[in-house]
Amino acid sequence: xxxxxxxxxxxxxxxxxxxxxxxxxxxxxxxxxxxxxxxxxxxxxxxxxxxxxxxxxxxxxxxxxxxxxxxxxxxxxxxxxxxxxxxxxxxxxxxxxxxxxxxxxxxxxxxxxxxxxxxxxxxxxxxxxxxxxxxxxxxxxxxxxxxxxxxxxxxxxxxxxxxxxxxxxxxxxxxxxxxxxxxxxxxxxxxxxxxxxxxxxxxxxxxxxxxxxxxxxxxxxxxxxxxxxxxxxxxxxxxxxxxxxxxxxxxxxxxxxxxxxxxxxxxxxxxxxxxxxxxxxxxxxxxxxxxxxxxxxxxxxxxxxxxxxxxxxxxxxxxxxxxxxxxxxxxxxxxxxxxxxxxxxxxxxxxxxxxxxxxxxxxxxxxxxxxxxxxxxxxxxxxxxxxxxxxxxxxxxxxxxxxxxxxxxxxxxxxxxxxxxxxxxxxxxxxxxxxx
Numbered sequence: 001x002x003x004x005x006x007x008x009x010x011x012x013x014x015x016x017x018x019x020x021x022x023x024x025x026x027x028x029x030x031x032x033x034x035x036x037x038x039x040x041x042x043x044x045x046x047x048x049x050x051x052x053x054x055x056x057x058x059x060x061x062x063x064x065x066x067x068x069x070x071x072x073x074x075x076x077x078x079x080x081x082x083x084x085x086x087x088x089x090x091x092x093x094x095x096x097x098x099x100x101x102x103x104x105x106x107x108x109x110x111x112x113x114x115x116x117x118x119x120x121x122x123x124x125x126x127x128x129x130x131x132x133x134x135x136x137x138x139x140x141x142x143x144x145x146x147x148x149x150x151x152x153x154x155x156x157x158x159x160x161x162x163x164x165x166x167x168x169x170x171x172x173x174x175x176x177x178x179x180x181x182x183x184x185x186x187x188x189x190x191x192x193x194x195x196x197x198x199x200x201x202x203x204x205x206x207x208x209x210x211x212x213x214x215x216x217x218x219x220x221x222x223x224x225x226x227x228x229x230x231x232x233x234x235x236x237x238x239x240x241x242x243x244x245x246x247x248x249x250x251x252x253x254x255x256x257x258x259x260x261x262x263x264x265x266x267x268x269x270x271x272x273x274x275x276x277x278x279x280x281x282x283x284x285x286x287x288x289x290x291x292x293x294x295x296x297x298x299x300x301x302x303x304x305x306x307x308x309x310x311x312x313x314x315x316x317x318x319x320x321x322x323x324x325x326x327x328x329x330x331x332x333x334x335x336x337x338x339x340x341x342x343x344x345x346x347x348x349x350x351x352x353x354x355x356x357x358x359x360x361x362x363x364x365x366x367x368x369x370x371x372x373x374x375x376x377x378x379x380x381x382x383x384x385x386x387x388x389x390x391x392x393x394x395x396x397x398x399x400x401x402x403x404x405x406x407x408x409x410x411x412x413x414x415x416x417x418x419x420x421x422x423x424x425x426x427x428x429x430x431x432x433x434x435x436x
Contacts, residue, residue, distance in 0.1 A: 008066075009087035010073065015051045016105075021092050024100060025059050034108070044101075047108060054108035055086055059101040062090050064174055068104055071173040078145045079288070081138060082170040083109055083158070109169055111356050112158040115202070123206055125215040131159060132199065132221055134168035136228035139195065140236065141287055142170065146182045150175035152195035154202050161355065163305040163362045192229055196222045236262060239281040244271070250280055257282065261304040263289045297332035298340075302358035309362045313339065339381070346385045347393070354396045364388050 005021060020028055025044045034047040034054045044059045060068075065088045072085040084107040092100035115123075115131055135157055142149060149156075149170070156172040179187075203218035235256065242249045254264055265284040271277065290307035294300050300310065317335040318328065326334075343364055344357045355363070368384030379387075 004091065006090040007087060008069070008089075010085055011087075013051055016087065019048060019050070021089060021103075022094050022100075024094075025057060025103075056083070056106045056108050058104045058106075060104055060174075062088075062102040065090070065102045065104040068172075068174050071176055071178065072106065074178055075142075075145070075147065075170070075173065078147075079286075080141055080145050080147065080170065081168065082173065083107065106171075109158050109160070111359075112160045112169065114158060115154040116206075123203075123211060123216060124213045125217070125221070128203065128212075128216055128221050129224060130166050131168075132225045133228050134159060134162075134166040135195070135199075136225045137232060138168040138170065139191065139225070139229055140232045143183050143188050143191070143233075144236065144285060146179045148177045148179065148183055148187050149173075149191050150177070150194065151198075152191055153198035155198075160303060161359045162303040163309040163359070164366075165305050167303045167305070188233075192226055195225050195229075199225060232260070235260065236285050237282060239279055241277055241279045244276055244278055247278065250278075253280060253282075257285065258289050261289050261291075261308070262287050263292070297329060298336045300336075300340075300358065302356070306356075306358040306362055309365070310340070310358060313361075313365060343381065343385055346382070347389065351389065351393050351396075354393060360393070363392070367392060 005017075007016065009016065019032060025046045028046060028048070032048050034049050046057050047054050048057055058065075069085045069088050072082055075082045076084060086105040086107050088102065088104055090102045092102065094100055131154060135152070135154065138157065139149070139152060151172065151174070156170065158169045158171050159166045160169070161167075200218045200222035203212065203216060203221055206212040207216060207218060240249070240253060250269070257264060262285045264282050265286050266282070268279075268281050268283055270279045272279070288304060290311055291302060291304050294302065294307040294311055294314075297314070298310075300307075302310065314332060314335045317339060318331045321331060321334065323331075340361060343361050347360060354360075364381070364385055367388040368379055368381060371379040371384055371387060
């Protein structure tokens with residue numbers, strides 16, 4: 001006889017009780033399973049339908065489930081990119097009364113894919129580089145928040161499109177620790193070394209299995225995260241000294257941080273004993289500079305590079321329609337109504353799940369630029385949308401929708417040999433494109 005479940009949930013959803021918790025995840029019926037690509041895991045992980053969305057379910061020990069659930073909630077409060085914790089379920093038993101593992105449930109991150117779902121003709125060097133760059137930025141943000149990951153890898157990360165780049169999200173926080181006092185240099189270097197070794201191993205596995213295009217260098221690519229991370233860390237946290245007459249360098253530092261997508265919430269400024277020099281050092285930086293400006297002006301909540309791209313178009317619209325009586329907010333509303341929304345609404349309903357609206361808008365702008373170059377004249381936005389839908393979007397598969405074959409459990413030591421979701425890469429941006 002099955003015992004009463006012990007459920008701790010961040011969001012109350014009665015439909016959670018209807019799922020077959022008396023069965024091991026491996027034995028769940030197909031009607032409950034959402035067929036989505038996933039990465040490697042030490043645990044059995046399945047995706048399931050729940051009230052019109054998808055959840056990820058991981059079987060684990062009760063203490064580990066509780067610890068990771070709380071860690072993900074704390075990271076979410078710090079505005080760190082990570083999956084959203086949904087619930088923990090303990091006290092599971094099968095119909096014979098045998099104990100089953102506890103589960104940690106998180107919401108599936110829409111429009112995201114694990115790195116292993118990004119190959120077809122082979123993971124290209126440009127794509128591997130962009131993934132590593134996104135992971136380096138994520139690691140910097142985690143370290144600034146005082147989080148030691150302990151298992152940095154491509155497999156423990158999800159990636160979403162971000163206007164030609166990728167945005168990385170932490171998936172597995174099982175080994176992580178959050179320190180109120182911040183991380184020491186030794187802890188940061190330890191995480192970096194873990195990242196270097198894990199990424200090299202993951203890419204070597206792709207090369208050995210024939211799923212990497214010629215030119216992918218696992219060692220060089222894995223070492224790139226060290227270089228990229230250190231560059232970002234110095235820019236975001238390093239001290240800078242200059243003469244008192246060069247106070248303009250304070251604004252230059254702030255502008256560089258803004259261009260990287262960060263705002264300074266706090267900065268220390270000290271003068272030398274002689275008063276002839278200044279030393280500045282950012283103390284608190286906050287990611288999402290462009291995303292915050294866009295959401296303030298338009299209400300659109302998108303990735304940072306997408307926000308940067310949309311803001312560039314919005315600024316062009318403002319320059320072309322500048323009126324003395326119209327402030328920035330009014331013109332932003334006009335741009336949203338007259339430019340952005342018509343593009344999104346022009347996408348046929350059957351294609352609406354293939355990309356996020358912000359990514360579609362970015363790609364339409366890129367497509368328009370190429371059409372104009374080829375035609376030797378400006379192509380209208382309406383014509384660009386029509387061409388994009390007919391020649392580009394029609395060939396894509398949904399990145400939001402469910403994908404077959406059904407996902408099963410994949411254990412960490414074993415390379416994926418079959419049942420793989422393969423993805424062709426874009427000719428222009430080395431992204432994932434058609435799921436086959």
